[in-house]
Amino acid sequence: RSAAKALLEYPWPGNVRELKNVVERCVYQSEDPDQQIRDIVFDPFASPWRPLPKRSLQPAGSGAPAGPPDFSIPAAGCDFKQKVQDYEIALLRAALQQAHFNQRKAAKLLDITYDQLRGYLRKYDLLNKTD
Structure with a gap:
């Protein structure tokens, strides 16, 4: 049984x-x-x-996994597109940081192609930013 x-x-x-x-x-x-x-x-x-799969994104040097994203919606409402953009930027930055800013490795962590990653980095003007 x-x-x-x-x-x-x-x-x-x-x-x-x-x-x-x-x-x-x-x-x-x-x-x-x-x-x-x-x-x-x-x-x-x-x-x-x-070895553990490299699918979990967490900031480099962090011992604990990153907390869940903030999905709370204020009573006055929110800008959906801005929330999605903020989440995508946070994912991109976390992947780049975890991959030590190696874009090919970051793309692999996000399960997207290198060209897709470059497109997102251009879209959000993150190509020359390392913060």
């Missing part, structure tokens, strides 16, 4: 192929074919020494 629950709750980033691999691995590693499978290994390569 707990194995079925674990299978249902897992996010399956690799989709059907990953599910197939996990089930096959459980069957192959099972000692008794008549006994229910209790332990499921989703990532056979899991290790505490494995």
Whole structure:
């Protein structure tokens, strides 16, 4: 029962192929074919020494992750486009800082192309700013 629950709750980033691999691995590693499978290994390569993915953006030198963006809306309303622009600028600056101002690495952190990053930097006039 707990194995079925674990299978249902897992996010399956690799989709059907990953599910197939996990089930096959459980069957192959099972000692008794008549006994229910209790332990499921989703990532056979899991290790505490494995490097973390470089998807999380946080300021360089910061030990704690950056807090969530401020999505509060004043009673008088707000300028949606300005809020979006401020958020994009903050993301661009954080990525550049984390990548030590290497634009190709910053683009990779944001999962956009180098040309897209350059377009955003031009759009917000951030090409020559290093603050």
